[in-house]
Amino acid sequence: MSERSGRAPGGHVAVLGAGSWGTAFAKVLADAGNEVTIWSRREQVAATIRATGTNPDYLPGLRLPANVTATADAGKAISGAWLVVLAVPSQTLRGNLAEWASFVGPDATLVSLMKGIELGTTKRMSQVIVETAGVAADRVVVVSGPNLAPEIAAGQPAATVVACTDTDRATLVQNAVTTSYFRPYTNGDVIGTELGGAVKNVIALAYGIATAMRLGDNTKATLITRGLAETARLGVALGADPLTFAGLAGLGDLVGTCTSPLSRNRTFGEHLGRGESLEQAQAATRQTAEGVKSCLAIRDLARAHGVEMPITEQVERVCHEGVDPRVALTALMSRTTKPE
Structure with a gap:
């Protein structure tokens, strides 16, 4: 990994997907000290997040931190992000990422929150990311665990796994999402x-x-x-x-x-x-x-x-x-x- 990719929490992070888990994870990232931009497919959702700091369609009652904003422009969300978090439905990943890949920086880490296997190819989400974005496998981190979005959004204690074949990169993401209520453990088994x-x-x-x-x-x-x-x-x-x-x-x-x-x-x-x-x-x-x-x-x-x-x-x-x-x-x- 280069020094450029080894940034401490506090840089710009993109979360692509404004559903319940994407929104909750954006809150985790923000509480850990990152500047977060959520991409929403619907401009109305992005506008509501910008104006009110809430996403009532998916997590009603949650007030997002001030260091979270939103846009319906994927390029704007991704450009300059050291972490690019993918939180879209698994069967839409390939099509979406094909459009987004050109915006991803050469040293950015791609983080998968998706839990599915692609129809037709039977590929795991990290494999789809590597293939579609044209990145090395050690740039992809997978986050998975008992992570029910409403509980995490409410600040209830939870733990998760941060998996990557590159131990240093897994540790960077671990540090970027560690809060008083969210405890990540690294693992090399993607x-x-x-x-x-x-x-x-x-x-x-x-x-x-x-x-x-x-x-x-x-x-x-x-x-x-x-x-x-x-x-x-x-x-x-x-x-x-x-x-x-x-x-x-x-x-x-x-x-x-x-x-x-x-x-x-x-x-x-x-x-x-x-x-x-x-x-x-x-x-x-x-x-x-x-x-x-x-x-x-x-x-x-x-x-x-x-x-x-x-x-x-x-x-x-x-x-x-x-x-x-x-x-x-x-x-x-x-x-x-x-x-x-």
Whole structure:
């Protein structure tokens, strides 16, 4: 890394995406001493943030620090930023970043907040960033953990993982987001960190379905535990460190997303568990549930590597093949018995 990229917190940072997590992360960055510009796809959202310091569409009641501003001009947000934080829906990343890449400085660090696998290519978000922005893999940092945006926005204590193949760069980002309520831990396992964040959304859909079906804690504990097992199986097949899945980016994120009513994936699953169609659930939640699309890509990734992921398979059937959740549950329970 060059000296130019080794800036301490306090420089200009861009957050691309004005949803709930992007907005909450902008607050973290600002509280850590950075000057933050949020890019919003909609000028109305950017104007409201500039005028009132709030983003009522996504985090009503949150007052952003004075060192946060917003724009609908991506070039203006990115130019001169030493950190470029990507917080858009995972399936839109490639198209957006293709338009933004020319604005990214030669030494800037790109930070991924996205938790998904790209449809069609089955690539992780860091791989899409490297390919689309034309940057080296050691310039990409992944942030993932039990990070429910409304709780962090309210200043409730939380921890996360900052993963990068370049230890120094991970430490720089760690320092840039450390606050009294947000504690980041560095990790060199980008693959495991990303997979934990992507697959947990699919397991949370299953958890929400089970919740709506009024199934008990035995069922829910089984979904979390076996969901973690299939996540780790896929991770190991792709070269991840198995220990990552026992940490914040694995078990921590999985528990938080499954058990919290703030989780959009769990909430989406509850709608499906009540017998609603995919379209009805989407209309009711009005936010992106990453697991709905990612379950297709994760299923394909698992099949390509010969990894069994039965929960993911059944979630995909419920979401995209119209299978009744009760039928999917029966299919899970009737699988051939085997050692754990």
